[in-house]
Amino acid sequence: MKTKLVATAAILLMLGAGVLAHRLDEYLQAIILSVEKDHVQASMRLIPGVAVASNVLASIDTNGDGIISEAEQRAYAERVLRDLSITVDGKSASPTLVSQKFPAIEEIKAGLGEIQIEFTVELAHGGPERRIVLENHHRNEISVYLMNCLVPRDPDIRIVAQNRNENQSFYQLGYAQAGDSSLPGFWNAWSSFRRRTGGGGFASIFRLGMRHIAEGTDHLLFLLALLLPAPLLALGSRWAGFAGARQSLLKILKVVTAFTIGHSITLALAALGLVRVPSRPIEVLIALSILVSAVHALRPLFPGREALIAAFFGLIHGLAFAATLGELGLGRWERVAGILAFNLGIETMQLIVVAAIMPPLVLISRTRANPFLRIGGALFAGFASLGWFAERLLGIHTSADAAVDSVAHHGVWIAGGLFLLSVVCWLNSRNLPRFWMNSKQRGFLLAAAHRGPRTE
């Protein structure tokens, strides 16, 4: 007891004097990870400072005989590993002890001993983006930590992020793994174009798809023109009254789905290089598709077969999408991932637009204002398509692009305005008094209406 006090006093004096050149009152634990394809190799160094050496030593030389036996070495190394918590891709993983090397007990007592522990962590097959989290709970109260990883030797493994808490007892390693032949080519493609696009491959192509449909107004115009008469019933060569809400929604859904199927097929075929069509005729055919649906909105050309038409022209629009994707210069397999991302982007934007336009369309269809919207929209689409025709077929410059763009540019306002307008029309068309009469008054009114024909 007394000697311990003297020793502690000596340490404190020396600390004050700043004389000792080695670690004093901390237990340094340094881990360096090396990520391989199917496992992580880790080397750990543990250096107890002189002031904590006897404390640490007590848990190594557990029988206190002044000798660190083989069994004690192994037991301590395993205890250290038990104090690590490791997860791989969110799943708990356990380290396997490979080797341990202990210094002489005198060196540890002098605060100079370096314990070396090597261990591995097996890695199951995972996705292209992986995450290893390592937390070191060993002797937190006296320890300082260093956590690092080596630059991977395998060129297919790339460290993406390292995160640590302030004292490095928590370490999170994010890395990308490509080129694993046991994984389908799709994953390789994905990570390969992630590399190409600086990390955000899927997201960036997804956004490209959304932008393409939002800015490539001809595709949207075709779809919207086709949807204009969707809530209506065709009566001979004329559009008659409202077909019913359920019927309308079903029809809209059918048209949008058919368009999606159509353009997905040709987008995939063309992006994979299986179909090659020059872009000029496609652009002309797209203009034609808009004209056709605009005319159809005026006078039913193919009532009940809108979905078929949507699918057919969808095939043509898909070829145009493929041209945009082709500009990215992706490899064949990368394109498969690209097509998916791009198509999802297109679909998302398409649904946003349809969701914004559908309610006013259905509401207005129930009112007498319907022909104005339908005919107005059809004329707008018709003139725009004629402008594009002139431009794409004859090379005459028109203001079709500019006009449609300026409308599309104010798309949000127009959609909002349309919605308000539709609500107003709809309210107007209803039996307005209903809203401010009580039930008795309403009953009276209804009775009067019922009596109406009997003019006495």
Add this chain to the structure above:
Amino acid sequence: MNVLSRKTARGVGALVLICLSVTAARAQTATSRIVSAANNFLSTLDAKQRQSVLFAFDDEKQRATWSNLPTSFVPRGGIPLKDMNPAQRSAAMTLVSSALSRKGFEKVRQIMEGDEVLKATDNGQPPRGNNGNQPPGGGPPNGGNRPPFGGPPSGAMFGKDLYYISILGKPSEKEPWMLQFGGHHLALNITIAGERGILTPTLTGAQPALFTSNGKTIRPLGPESDTALALLNALDDNQKKQAILSYKLADLVLGPGQDGKTIQPEGLKASAMNGRQRAMLLDVISQWADIIHESAAAARMAELKADVNETWFAWSGPTTAAPGKNISAYYRIQGPHLVIEYAPQTLGGDPSMHVHTMYRDPTNDYGRGPVAK
């Protein structure tokens, strides 16, 4: 006219020849000067001493026998200055200085001087020439100058006598060989391979990092601290955000025993610096690269300059320093052929007064790169 121009041409030709031969002679002198200094040193030793100094060039164990720790704890190979007579000692120091630049040798001398100050403080005597710039705490005597818990029996832990010299391989102008010189807070590993001189891995350190000697304030690793702080201050807020790490580093990551490892670089990449900042980064690097003799340093700096856009700068800890003192922050510079670490130590209470630094080329530790070629 014709005669005149011919004369002029001849004169110019002669001048060029002289210049070339002088340059050639100087380029040769670096290695040949070191070789003759080495042979001279070896000739002053007796057979037994020579045996202790010489190792095989590929002696991996001796190569890696270096440390930041006092020699009493980690025995070095070779023989210490204290076991030499004045003539041998002077020949040894001449050999070390022949392999280093003037600036580099001065740094080595200061590190050794600092250890002498530490020794004086450790003995409880007023450090020689120290006018009050003692390490914090004032240095009360610690009794018998013995490390606690039974350290090595020798009372001498510090001081400029305790630096060891060793030679691996046979000093040669053509074949590769190595000179090691080191002790507490110093490990020079110098590989001479023909005209090339390689200083990696090398460790420098200082405690106290600031002291006075003969009335002069000395900071052996002052420029390492000052140039790095200047670079940090030259970064804009966005660059600083990238350069400054969110976690603490208590020690060197790639210290003794960690040869040939390349950790994932972190911090701010120099490709995101402007020209002035990159020049400042190279200035920090040169504090280590220029320790070796001038022609080897010039070749090394050219290599590091070519790498500069692939070089990273990371900082952890306080972003200011007390005037005239070292920083108390850790920093790391890492490139394809370079790792520099500057790691202040909490031991002694004031991290600005105690630092370990490491200088490595993970692709060429101990000159393995060119030797392998």
